[in-house]
Amino acid sequence: MSHHTGDAATMDEFLAEDFARIGDRVLSRCSRLDGSRVYLSGATGFFGKNLLCLLAYLQRRGSRFQVTALSRSPEQFLEQSPWARRLNWVEWCKGDVTDPWPGDGKYDHVLHAATETTAESHRDPIKVFEQILSGTRGAVEFAAAHGVRQLLLCGSGAQYGAIPEQWSAGVPESATIACDPSKPGSAYGEGKRAGELLAAMYAERHGFNVAATRCFAFVGPGLHLDGHFAIGNFIRDALAGDCITLATGGTAVRSYLYGADLAVWLLVMLLETQGIDLVNVGSDLPVRIIDLAQRVRDVVQPSGRVRSGSVDVQGERHWYVPRIDKARALGLDVWTNLDRSISRTAEWYRRIEGHAGRRVAP
Numbered sequence: 001m002s003h004h005t006g007d008a009a010t011m012d013e014f015l016a017e018d019f020a021r022i023g024d025r026v027l028s029r030c031s032r033l034d035g036s037r038v039y040l041s042g043a044t045g046f047f048g049k050n051l052l053c054l055l056a057y058l059q060r061r062g063s064r065f066q067v068t069a070l071s072r073s074p075e076q077f078l079e080q081s082p083w084a085r086r087l088n089w090v091e092w093c094k095g096d097v098t099d100p101w102p103g104d105g106k107y108d109h110v111l112h113a114a115t116e117t118t119a120e121s122h123r124d125p126i127k128v129f130e131q132i133l134s135g136t137r138g139a140v141e142f143a144a145a146h147g148v149r150q151l152l153l154c155g156s157g158a159q160y161g162a163i164p165e166q167w168s169a170g171v172p173e174s175a176t177i178a179c180d181p182s183k184p185g186s187a188y189g190e191g192k193r194a195g196e197l198l199a200a201m202y203a204e205r206h207g208f209n210v211a212a213t214r215c216f217a218f219v220g221p222g223l224h225l226d227g228h229f230a231i232g233n234f235i236r237d238a239l240a241g242d243c244i245t246l247a248t249g250g251t252a253v254r255s256y257l258y259g260a261d262l263a264v265w266l267l268v269m270l271l272e273t274q275g276i277d278l279v280n281v282g283s284d285l286p287v288r289i290i291d292l293a294q295r296v297r298d299v300v301q302p303s304g305r306v307r308s309g310s311v312d313v314q315g316e317r318h319w320y321v322p323r324i325d326k327a328r329a330l331g332l333d334v335w336t337n338l339d340r341s342i343s344r345t346a347e348w349y350r351r352i353e354g355h356a357g358r359r360v361a362p
Helices: 011-022 024-033 046-060 074-080 082-086 125-145 184-206 230-239 259-272 289-300 325-329 338-353
Strands: 037-041 066-071 090-094 109-112 150-156 209-215 276-281
Touching: 011 024, 011 046, 011 082, 011 259, 011 338, 024 046, 024 259, 037 046, 037 125, 046 066, 046 259, 066 074, 074 082, 074 090, 109 125, 109 259, 125 150, 125 184, 150 184, 150 259, 184 209, 184 276, 209 259, 230 289, 230 338, 259 276, 276 325, 289 338
Parallel strands: 037 066, 037 109, 066 090, 109 150, 150 209, 209 276
Antiparallel strands: none
């Protein structure tokens, strides 16, 4: 039995519970959006969906603003996600971020959250690098041409390259380490890093502020459970009652920020960043992958099993955890702990499926 038609199962209503838990003290700061026009790229991805749900929550609280949402296939998203059709303050634009961005008149804010994170998209490093850079160029040229005051770029912790053991407990924004430019596998991280430089140059020339976020790992409704994210695969297997199987020994260390927390972080950073600021986005609470698998089992399917691989993959990022001093200085926090993040994600997929199925929901 499917619950797609019930309001209780819509993503914006579901995440409203999480935003309410975060509380007014932080969310009231988002009222600076009132009366503004916001341009959001990547509106139908994981980041975009969580942001749309936060914006819907703010609208229900009385904030008034207009959003232009850029997507390659808005019609497909709206068909799969009927709740988004109710957002009458959103104007959908069909287009690719690598082409000139459509839109008329003055805008106050640009949130550039579009990026390719599917495994297939990373098989051609030249294409990856060029798409990331041309997408960022689209964002900064749009900002320059439309009087934008605040620009936020969604970058990646991959920009730090291989994080050395000295920062195993968390890499700070002050670390100037980067990817090895002699390796084609660095295309994603270096594309994001070059995008930061491009934004800095445009910001200096055109006088807008830039929050250059370096985003680590996340979990929550909207995450593709069949993607190449370990936590999504673990939750998928636990929901299906399957053994959670690791490809490696599971000694790599990660951390996970919940999608609702992520959306609030990004919006506050968009609104409050002055000048050009590089800022880490993610949880600073480390967890080994093997321990993560066991926690997913314990939370989602306590009678399930976990089977680890025998060895760890050479060249895999071993430590991938941020220091979040700048975020904390902004009054941001990891409000949703890991166990709750896992249980809320699993609950969402159970609700929209009506059973413990494997199909990835919109």
